Amino acid sequence: MTVLILTCEQDVTADMVVARLDGTGVPVVRLDPADLPGGVALSGEFVHGVFRGHLSAGGRLVTMSGLRSVWVRRPGVPATRVAEPSAWLTEESAQALYGMLRSTGARWMNHPDAARQARHKPWQLHLAQRCGLPVPATLITTFPQAARDFAERFPDLVVKPVSGAHPQEPPRAVPTSRVAPETDFSAVAFGPTLLQRRVAKRADIRLTCVGDRFFAARKAVAKGADPSEVDVRFATSAEPWQPVETPPRVAASVHDYLQEAQLSYGAFDFAEDADGIWWFLECNQAGQFGFVEIETEQPIARAVADWLAAPLPDTAPHNGHVPMESVTCE
């Protein structure tokens, strides 16, 4: 049984898992949907009540029925490397590839339906609240007056993109940023705006969850750090990421979150305040983990490989999601 990894060639984080799988003798096929059609080919037939499908890439051929798991890591958009790309060919190729993969009994990390839902930040906040995780007061609005009222109630605010996407043309980054007092909120009318009470944090927490295995890492806010630097991704801090225990109540809530979201993998971001409370910020359903493993030596790639290589359960649910029975914090 083969592990299928959908990702781009330059994804060295996927390499960490491929190398681990190679070491254990588990067959792997790695491909980028951007190369379909061309470097990636597929065929499937639905005859006499039976589906039979094949995929090939890089000289490897795998039957769809021989897939034990599919890891959707950093896949390119289907059919974008053909000589004459088009939205139509992309849709055709995406439907063919993902439609056939959905027809297999393979387990998914993460299933496309779960992934799509999990990317919506407003839904993340709602689910986190329901699961008992502390969520900073948040407003998403296009009403300038609502923003002004919110800023009166919560004077110390940050702004961040609703989607987490970065604008192109020209390429720009939109870090989570502090909103100055007396800010003019008129431009809120020109796009949904996410405002959130700033957590006066003493550390950032990255909790990487692989099935039922949890890996928490903590990066302290450096003494004398610039208070305007609130986004750890763009901060210049030299503080290291260090392994940390996950509080049992947080672990229980995160477990519930993953169950409800039907996620096999999730990378949670929290802000730890002066009282040690972990405030939920977001859950990245395909978040990076290599930088954490490199600094903390937590065996996350091994956990991903183990999850992908696990045998199929006898009766897999239709979406390949495997229920988690217990949580292990590492």
Added chain:
Amino acid sequence: MRPFALNYARPAPQLEVSVPYAYDSRLQLNVLPDGRLAAHDYAVLRELGATTSTAGSKTHFDD
């Protein structure tokens, strides 16, 4: 008419950096010029920021 959040945008970090490794389709892994696996060279990965939470953000927004 600029959305409020874009008042806080900054130029994107260099995303298309030159990397000292290349993909080997036979191994399905990225390999350094001396034949070692890039994934095993943490110093290189650190230097490039190739595994950080903003790597690949141009095409993927799951940081």
